[in-house]
């Protein structure tokens with residue numbers, strides 16, 4: 001009797017702690033420190049795609065829990081229209097990527113007919129004060145992206161997988177768009193099979209962003225570089241954005257991993273302890289005619305053909321003890337060297353802008369620990 005009572009009591013306790021455990025895990029660090037998302041709002045479990053959209057777009061602070069797949073494919077129908085075959089597609093029908101006519105991009109390119117899913121090109125406009133979290137590895141949004149825009153702020157996206165946004169087409173959709181915002185924390189998110197950008201910010205200022213422990217999976221059957229690797233992975237071109245990019249796993253890409261720029265005050269990025277793996281083109285691309293500026297420390301580049309495509313003028317890459325010391329006044333520590341394995345060269349010793357990073361704090365490990373740690377922790381289903 002006594003024994004069974006305590007068993008019941010123990011299982012009640014277990015239930016209670018499970019309920020209490022539904023929420024954001026950990027706290028934002030880096031530039032987006034202080035992001036609280038939906039805070040302590042009672043968790044809601046959207047029953048279908050319609051309810052998911054309604055929770056994301058209403059004006060209440062919300063903790064939105066995804067415990068299944070939300071499949072938007074076909075929900076808005078399909079479109080057949082004129083797109084094009086860009087000159088980059090040297091392998092049509094054999095792993096190349098054709099284009100939808102986004103932003104009049106097809107001007108002057110040979111025209112072809114394209115058929116795509118409409119939901120993929122119109123993301124959900126997420127409002128302020130939301131936490132969007134997945135349970136285990138079950139939280140999937142298929143066929144539609146998220147867009148944080150027009151002043152929406154204080155948003156946490158954690159432990160979800162966004163996938164299948166018309167991957168066969170350039171301009172087929174972006175997984176996460178941030179434009180005109182503040183305090184965004186993207187953590188343990190996986191993105192895969194995306195037509196255009198896995199993550200993009202700009203042009204309007206989005207201020208403080210942290211992207212951590214996330215997996216950018218560029219493996220695709222429709223590659224602009226004709227080699228099963230996604231080219232348009234990460235583009236950050238906001239004016240006045242401060243981005244912490246930490247402990248992410250960026251793999252099987254062929255370019256723009258990431259591209260950084262922006263006019264006016266541009267985008268500054270602290271890239272720390274990321275694992276860039278198997279990139280047949282370039283990782284960092286920092287336009288010298290724009291205002292993007294990067295501090296890269298403790299990252300691993302493995303099988304990355306070109307770690308930095310030009311832009312050394314706006315890159316501070318920790319590589320040796322003498323240069324690493326220059327970080328200390330801003331970061332409070334000597335920067336940690338990056339590690340290059342079977343990769344091209346990384347250069348960049350610009351220090352004039354290090355003061356812009358003063359006060360930004362991120363966890364930091366030695367580069368030789370990064371590959372194993374990031375592979376074990378980054379992406380969905382790992383918290």
Ligand SMILES: *[C@@H]1O[C@H](CO)[C@@H](O)[C@H](O)[C@H]1NC(C)=O
Nearest residue numbers: 059060061127128129153154
């Ligand atoms: C978000 O939450 C903060 C703090 O509770 C509140 O001041 C603000 O008005 C909210 N923003 C919106 C757009 O609801």
Ligand SMILES: *[C@@H]1O[C@H](CO)[C@@H](O)[C@H](O)[C@H]1NC(C)=O
Nearest residue numbers: 217218219220221228252278
């Ligand atoms: C890429 O995806 C295909 C299809 O899912 C899979 O068979 C293949 O193993 C993946 N390749 C890599 C390198 O992840």
